[in-house]
Amino acid sequence: MKGHVLWVYGVITKGEEVWPDVHDVEGGGNFLWVPAAGLSALASPVEAQDYQDKVIQDHQDDTSWILPRATASAAAVASVFAHTAIIPLKFATIFSNPESLQERLATQQTVFHQTLEDIRNKEEWGIKIFGHIETCINRLAEQQLARVAEKNLSSGRQYLLKKHITQSCQPQAERQMRQAADAWHQVLLNHADAFQLGNPAQETRLEDGSIPLFKASYLIFRRDREKFLRLLMNLEQQENPADLKLQISGPWAPYSFCHTLFASGK
Amino acid sequence: MTTRPSSITQSTSLADLLERVLDKGVVIAGDITVLVADVELLTIKIRLLVASVDKAMEIGINWWKSDPYLNIQTKQLIEKNHQLESEVAALRDGHLEAIQTRLEQLESAVNKPKAAPKKRNMP
Numbered sequence: 602m603k604g605h606v607l608w609v610y611g612v613i614t615k616g617e618e619v620w621p622d623v624h625d626v627e628g629g630g631n632f633l634w635v636p637a638a639g640l641s642a643l644a645s646p647v648e649a650q651d652y653q654d655k656v657i658q659d660h661q662d663d664t665s666w667i668l669p670r671a672t673a674s675a676a677a678v679a680s681v682f683a684h685t686a687i688i689p690l691k692f693a694t695i696f697s698n699p700e701s702l703q704e705r706l707a708t709q710q711t712v713f714h715q716t717l718e719d720i721r722n723k724e725e726w727g728i729k730i731f732g733h734i735e736t737c738i739n740r741l742a743e744q745q746l747a748r749v750a751e752k753n754l755s756s757g758r759q760y761l762l763k764k765h766i767t768q769s770c771q772p773q774a775e776r777q778m779r780q781a782a783d784a785w786h787q788v789l790l791n792h793a794d795a796f797q798l799g800n801p802a803q804e805t806r807l808e809d810g811s812i813p814l815f816k817a818s819y820l821i822f823r824r825d826r827e828k829f830l831r832l833l834m835n836l837e838q839q840e841n842p843a844d845l846k847l848q849i850s851g852p853w854a855p856y857s858f859c860h861t862l863f864a865s866g867k
Numbered sequence: 868m869t870t871r872p873s874s875i876t877q878s879t880s881l882a883d884l885l886e887r888v889l890d891k892g893v894v895i896a897g898d899i900t901v902l903v904a905d906v907e908l909l910t911i912k913i914r915l916l917v918a919s920v921d922k923a924m925e926i927g928i929n930w931w932k933s934d935p936y937l938n939i940q941t942k943q944l945i946e947k948n949h950q951l952e953s954e955v956a957a958l959r960d961g962h963l964e965a966i967q968t969r970l971e972q973l974e975s976a977v978n979k980p981k982a983a984p985k986k987r988n989m990p
Contacts, residue, residue, distance in 0.1 A: 668881075671888045678888075692889050727883055757970055761963060768959065850883045856891035 605646035607635070607696045610677045611687040611854070612706065614717055615641045621680035626670040632677070637703035638710035640717075643681060644702065652695055682854040686721040688713065689854050716859055723794055725858060726819050726829065726851035729804060730785060731811035732778035734771070736844050741770040741777070774843075781843040782815040785836050792829055793819040797857040811846055818857040826852065 608626050618634045618641050625631055625645035635642045650656070660666040671692060678689045696702040706713065745766045746759075754762065790796060799816035806812055821829050830849075837847050 667889075671885055672881075675884050675888045689888075689891070691891075755974070761967055761970070765963060768956070850880070853887060856887040859891075 604649045606649045606652055607644040607699065607702060608647045608674075609635075609690050609694045609696055609702060610643040610645075610674060611681065611689045612640055612642045612713055612717075613681065613685055613687050614714075615639050617641070617685040618643075619681055619684045621677045623676040623680050624673055625677065626673045628669070628673070633699075635699045635702050635706075637706035638713075640706045640710060640713050642702055642706060643677065643687075644696070644699075645677075647695070649697075678854050682724075686717050686723075687854055688716050688720070688859045689856050720820070720855045720858060722823050723820050723855060723858075724823050724826065724852035725855045726821060726849060727799075727853065728789065728815075728817055728819060728833070729801070729813060729848040730782040730815040731807050731846045731848065732782065732814050732843055733809060733811045733846070734774055734778070735810070737774035737778055738767060738770045740844070741774055742767045745770070778843040778845065779814055781841070781845055785840070785845070786815060786817060788832070788836060788840075789817075789819055789829075792825065792832055793821050795820040795858055807846065814845070818853075820855055820858045823852070 615636050621632055621643070627645065627647055629645070632643060632645050635644055674692060678687060681687045696705070742763065746763060749762065786796075797818045799818065801813040801816040804813035804816060819829075833847055833849060837845070
């Protein structure tokens with residue numbers, strides 16, 4: 602197969618086009634805007650022969666092929682997102698030519714326009730909450746030991762009691778950490794336009810052994826960014842009964858809040 | 868309340884980026900992988916992209932290792948681990964109980980008033 606096909610990054614409202622100041626997925630700067638139905642799609646040409654079935658299958662576990670394209674794709678979307686609302690398309694969305702892309706945009710214009718309105722002036726933040734179980738157990742154990750300290754127990758009894766309390770505190774510590782993480786989520790909900798829960802089990806432990814408790818993405822108004830970040834800092838510093846730790850990432854284009862528009866053939 | 872140094876970290880890591888770029892975003896057609904000459908659009912099945920464990924580990928994606936729903940071996944290990952933890956806890960409780968009983972016995976023995984020595988009848 603010869604010639605070029607189009608790698609499509611995302612869709613914006615027509616008239617809001619800006620040229621990304623980054624490289625395209627092939628390392629060049631050959632971006633183009635394809636307009637249709639009041640929309641405009643950011644694309645760049647890629648070699649058609651590189652996107653045949655067999656070639657794609659060969660790339661499926663090839664990080665040297667995936668990584669540069671994933672980072673370039675994210676950079677292009679971020680570059681446009683810095684100026685206007687953009688619907689990021691799924692990685693490696695390929696159209697055979699501008700006309701077919703325009704046809705698709707025209708067919709789906711209502712849902713694209715609606716989605717663009719829904720995400721306008723909003724940004725996504727990723728939040729992960731971690732907890733250090735040993736720290737929490739020790740704190741709970743110390744609290745319980747302090748209560749019985751006045752009873753003048755013998756050192757042997759104190760030792761046994763401490764051991765018993767430490768063991769029995771584990772479920773309580775886990776419960777307390779998860780409740781605290783959920784309480785934070787409830788607070789964040791009041792300041793977010795939408796949220797998407799993730800699976801904390803997908804995360805690895807922190808270097809200090811803290812376990813992942815909670816993971817979510819929040820869609821917030823761009824104007825509320827500072828308020829949202831201050832809120833996070835306040836939670837971590839002052840509303841933290843279980844010594845939780847926060848990891849935040851963002852601002853992202855609303856990847857998690859642009860839903861599948863339609864399936865093939867529907 | 869005192870203010871502690873914040874441990875909030877901004878972690879826009881490669882894993883965060885890949886999670887969004889590879890796994891999110893709008894799908895404007897089904898997950899079809901066919902010759903681009905024949906169809907309008909090609910979307911790679913992203914899960915397959917990161918399906919090679921070794922390659923994915925290199926870029927920090929290893930969550931399926933600990934996700935019991937995706938890894939049968941992990942699920943079995945977790946169940947076995949829970950079982951062993953229960954057994955160890957039971958043994959430990961029994962051991963502690965035995966020590967505690969022994970301690971109580973010793974304490975009561977120590978606190979018990981000593982009986983007066985019996986007077987021996989002198990011949």
